[in-house]
Amino acid sequence: MADLYGALFWGVLSRLDPERVHDTTLRLLQVAGAVPPLGWVARARWGLPPDPVKVLGLRFSNRIGIAAGFDKNGRGWRGLARLGVGHVEVGTVTPLPQSGNPRPRIFRLVEDRALINRMGFPGWGAEAVAARLGPVRPPDTILGVNIGKARDTPLDEAERDYLALLDTFVPLADYIAVNVSSPNTPGLYTLQSGERLGDLLGTLTARRDTLSPRRPLLVKLSPDLDDAALDQALAAAMGAGIDGVIAANTTLDRPELRSAPAAETGGLSGAPLTERALAMVTAVVSRTGGALPIVACGGVMTPDDVRARLDAGAALVQVYTGMVYRGPRLLRELAAATR
Numbered sequence: 001m002a003d004l005y006g007a008l009f010w011g012v013l014s015r016l017d018p019e020r021v022h023d024t025t026l027r028l029l030q031v032a033g034a035v036p037p038l039g040w041v042a043r044a045r046w047g048l049p050p051d052p053v054k055v056l057g058l059r060f061s062n063r064i065g066i067a068a069g070f071d072k073n074g075r076g077w078r079g080l081a082r083l084g085v086g087h088v089e090v091g092t093v094t095p096l097p098q099s100g101n102p103r104p105r106i107f108r109l110v111e112d113r114a115l116i117n118r119m120g121f122p123g124w125g126a127e128a129v130a131a132r133l134g135p136v137r138p139p140d141t142i143l144g145v146n147i148g149k150a151r152d153t154p155l156d157e158a159e160r161d162y163l164a165l166l167d168t169f170v171p172l173a174d175y176i177a178v179n180v181s182s183p184n185t186p187g188l189y190t191l192q193s194g195e196r197l198g199d200l201l202g203t204l205t206a207r208r209d210t211l212s213p214r215r216p217l218l219v220k221l222s223p224d225l226d227d228a229a230l231d232q233a234l235a236a237a238m239g240a241g242i243d244g245v246i247a248a249n250t251t252l253d254r255p256e257l258r259s260a261p262a263a264e265t266g267g268l269s270g271a272p273l274t275e276r277a278l279a280m281v282t283a284v285v286s287r288t289g290g291a292l293p294i295v296a297c298g299g300v301m302t303p304d305d306v307r308a309r310l311d312a313g314a315a316l317v318q319v320y321t322g323m324v325y326r327g328p329r330l331l332r333e334l335a336a337a338t339r
Contacts, residue, residue: 018106026076033078048084048335055293055315056216056243058174060086061140063338067297067318068092068146073124074132081138091146092179095161097125098151109259115321118266120184121148126168133172145173155187159203170211181222181249183267194232201240216243223248223276234287244293247280270321274299278308285313303337
């Protein structure tokens with residue numbers, strides 16, 4: 001089956017529009033999540049064996065999860081859950097529907113095993129996504145919701161968007177991830193600055209503490225922060241009472257790349273991000289003394305990448321671009337590396 005996916009990707013999928021292919025994938029996952037026999041087949045063929053771990057006060061069936069961006073609108077998360085992943089993070093969700101940036105906005109860098117995206121948080125909005133999540137939950141899969149401000153919301157009013165999203169998704173999600181690091185929404189990156197981030201996260205944790213049930217709140221940071229900026233962001237997060245850090249988002253940096261679309265603007269993910277994302281995990285552990293659980297995200301392409309992140313101190317590991325190039329079989333390989 002692995003060879004079949006490889007033949008399908010390299011022979012067909014790699015030649016088609018990436019966004020259309022991804023949309024088709026989500027449709028198939030949506031069907032698999034809605035039709036139990038199909039879910040059982042998927043679980044039997046690709047499913048991850050249980051290896052429970054407690055992180056953030058939650059019981060994860062294993063350490064491998066799906067990163068935000070893969071399923072922005074909660075369409076296919078039940079199908080992903082059928083594969084046995086420990087968690088699925090949907091989003092980034094904005095308060096109202098928005099179209100995102102003009103197409104084309106996803107580019108495959110096949111020779112580099114990478115993607116560039118400049119999506120800009122396209123999505124159906126909080127109300128529609130909340131309806132997709134609903135009260136019926138697949139067993140043994142933790143659900144996270146990644147939230148972000150709308151493109152047209154002024155930075156000075158961003159707090160309003162995040163608070164509204166927090167109120168909407170606390171009853172539905174197991175944890176909330178605050179996205180302040182996407183490079184594709186104008187100005188969002190500046191919310192990572194120390195004082196501004198501290199004010200935002202302090203407001204969110206204060207609101208979270210009034211809500212029931214009390215959900216863990218994580219912040220997703222950029223791998224492009226320099227040492228001083230990372231120090232300030234982590235100090236702000238810890239001062240605000242954040243429960244964990246997702247390290248890291250996509251990068252605007254362009255290392256030496258071979259693929260033709262390398263000059264496209266947007267966030268780079270995949271193999272070229274592997275070492276930088278690992279270094280960020282190490283840096284966060286060092287700077288926090290291991291006080292904050294870390295979800296490692298970015299450049300996770302092989303079992304060795306998982307081992308390196310866990311050895312560096314990460315508690316959980318997320319994948320996205322690796323799935324594009326390797327298919328669902330990769331998930332089982334990654335899970336085996338955590339044992």
